[in-house]
Amino acid sequence: MQNTSRISRKVCLIAGAGHSGSTLLGFILGSHSQGFYCGEAAKTRYLQDDSKKLIKRVCKLCGEDCRIWGDFHVSENLDLYEQVALKVNKPLIIDSSKNVDWIKQQVQSIEATSTQSYLIFLGRDGRAVINSRIRKYPKKNVKDLIADWSEQIQLTSALFDAFPHKKLKISYEELATRAEAIAHQICDFLEIDYEPEMLNYGAHEHHVLGGNNGTQFLVAQAQSEKLKNPFVQIPERSKSFYQNLGSSISLDLRWKQELDPAVANLFEEMAGRINQELKWEV
Template identity: 45%
Template structure:
C-alpha cells in the first residue's frame, strides 16, 4: 500500500523563505520535510560537493539520506516515505519539497499524476529587493545587475509554472508568513486538508533530515541539532548568533541596499516586482 498520498512543492526563488516554510510544514505530525528533493540526484555522485549529497544536519551518517537507496528514475517521495517508515518509524502521507526550480517540479509532477499521490503547489513570494540583497551577501563578486536579472528569470519561470499547474495551488508571501505565522499556517493546513497543529511552530520537537536549504534558517530552527554556523560568512554568523529563536521578519534589505542599488532595482525590476512588493502596515 502506498504511504505517500500528497506532495507539496514550494516554488519561487532561492532566499524567499522556502526553507522556513518547509520546516514549519514538516513539523506537522502527518508530514516529512525532505528539503530540496532535487539534490537527491547527487547522493551517489562522490565527486559532488558534500553539502549537496548529504544531510545538512547529520552529514553522511544520516539515518535517512545516508542509507536510502533510490532506484533509477524513481518515485522519490514514495521510496523516501517507505524508507523513513522503516528506519525512523515515521508514517508521513504528506511530503514537503522546497526545490524551487520549475524544471524539477515539472518532472516530478509528471511522475506523480500517474500515481495515487496528489501534488500541491505553493508559490512563495518575497519582495525582490529582499531576495536580491540576500543573494548579494552570498555572492559579493556578482554585479547587482546580474543578480536582479537572475531573479527576474527565475520568477518568470515560477509564475509560468504556477499558471500551468493543474492541481491545488496557492500564493503566500514570505513577509506574511514571518509576520502572521499562525494565521498563514492555519490557511495552509486548510489548503492541504490536514488539521492545524499549534506545535508546528515549535522547532525543538523535531530532529531534521534535510537536503539543501538555507543555512541560517536551519540554524535558527534547530540550534540543538545544527553545526551550520561553521559554514557561514562572518557577518551572517554574527547575525544568526544574535538572532532570537522565534520567527522574525527579515527586512535587512531596507538598510543594506544603497540608494544606487535601489535605483538599479527600480529601473530593471519595478514592473516585475509589483505583485511581490512588501508594504508594511
Template identity: 35%
Template sequence: MARGGRLNQDVAFIFGAGHSGTTLLGLLLGAHPRVCFAGEAWNSTRLGSRNTQGRVLGCNLCTADCPVWSDSHADGSPDVYEMLARRTGRRFAVDSTKAVAWVDQQESALPSAVRRHLIVLLRDGRAVVNSGLRKYPDATPEALTTEWVAHMRRTEDLATRWPGTVTRLHYEDLAEDTENTLRSLAAPLGLEFLTTMLDPWHSEQHPLGGNQGTQFLVARARATRAPAGPDLPPPPDTAGLGPSKRGYYRDHPPAVVLDTRWRDEMSPAALAVFEAIGGDTNLPYAR
C-alpha cells in the same frame, strides 16, 4: 492501507526565488507529524558527492548515518517521495527544489492518485536581490535583478499550468503572522493546523540543501536541548556558515523573525537599478 498499496499520498512543491524563505516554510510544515520535508529533493540524485565547500552532500541535521537519506535508494525505487514515506511513516512530502525542470519531471512521474500541491512563496524582490548581493559580493544588481525577474516569470508560468492545488503566500506574512498564515495554508493542503508547526526548532527533520542559516537555528536548538550522541552531531558553530550569514545568525533566536535588512543595506544605486529592471515585476510582491 494507502490507495494501491502506496504510502505517499500528497506531494507539495514550495516554489519561489532563492532567499524567499522556502527552507523556513518547509521546516514549519515538516514539524507536522504527517509531513516529511525533504528540503531540495533534487539533491537526492547526488548524495555522497562534495559541494563547492568540500562538504559531503547529505542530511543537513544528522550524522552520516541519517535514517532517511543514508543508502536512500537501497530499495531500488526512483520515487523519492514514496521512499520518504516508507522510511518516515509520513505520507505527505514537501519538496523545496526551485528548478522548473525538476518539478515538472517529478509531477509528471507521480501516480494519478497522488495529490499535487504547489505553494508559491512570494517575497519583495528587493529583499531577494539584496540577499544575493550580500552572499555574492562579485555579483551585480543588474545580473541579480534580471535573474529574479526571469525566475518569477517561470514561477508564474508554473502556477498557471499546475494540475493540482495552487496556494500563494508572502514571506512577509509568514514571518509577521506565522500562525494565521499556516492555518490558511493548511486547509488547501488537506492538513489540520497543529501548534507543533510553530516549533520546527525541536522537531525531527532531514532536509537536503536549502538555507544554511535557518537550518543552523534548528541544529543549535536541538543540540542545546539534548547532549550530542550517535544520532546528533555536536552543537554547531557559526564558523560552518558562510561569511554573509555568521553575524546575523549568531544572535538569532530560535523563532521566525521578519528579515527586512534590505531597507538599510541596499544602496540607492542598487535600488535604482532594481526599479529600472524589476520595478513592474515587483508590484504584486512589494511589501
C-alpha cells in the same frame, strides 16, 4: 495506474526564487506530525556522487551520518516521493527544490498514482532577495542577480498559472509576521489539521538536503543538545544576527538598511514591474 497502497498521499512542492523563505516554510510544514520535509529533494541526484561538494549531497543537519539520507539510494523503479515516504513513513512529503523543470518532472512522475500534488508559490519582495544574494555572492554581477531573480519569478508564475492541481500563493513577509494565521491557511489548503507545534519547528527532528544555511543554523542551535556537531555552518558576519533571533519566526528586513540605493534604483528599472505584486511596504 491507481495504487492505494502507497504511503505518500500528498506532495507539497514549494516554488519561488531562492532566498525567499522556502527553508523556513519547509521546516514549519515538516514539523507537522504527518509531514516530512526533504529540503531540496532535487539534491537526491547528487547523493553518492563524489564529484559534487559535500554540502550538496548530505543532510545539512547531520552531515554524512544521517539516518534518512546517509544510505538513501534513488531507485528508478519507483517515484522519488514514495521512496522517501517509505523511508520516513509519513504521508505528506514537502520538497522546496523550486526549480521549475524539476517540479514539472516530479509532478509528472506521480501523475498516474494516487498521490496528490500541491503547489505553493512563496513570494518575497525582490529587493530583499537581491540583498540577500549580494551578501552571499558579493563577487557576482548585480545585474545578473536581478535578471536571474526576474526570470525565476516569471517562470514560476507561468508554472503556477498552468498548474492543473491545487495551488496557493503566499508571501514570506506574511508568513514571518502572521505565522499562525498563514500556517492555518496552508493546512486548510493541504487538507491537514493545523498543529500549533508546527511553529515550534526548531524543536522537531529534521533531515534536509540543500537549502538556506541561516535558517538551518537556527534549527541546529535549537537542537544543540542532540546535534552536537551539525554540518551547517554560517559565516562569522551573520552569526550575531542569527544568534539573536533564536528559532523564533521573525521578519528579516536587513535589506532596508543594507541595500545600496544605486542597486535599489537598478532593481526598480529592471524588475520593478515584476516586483509589483511582491512588494512589501510597512
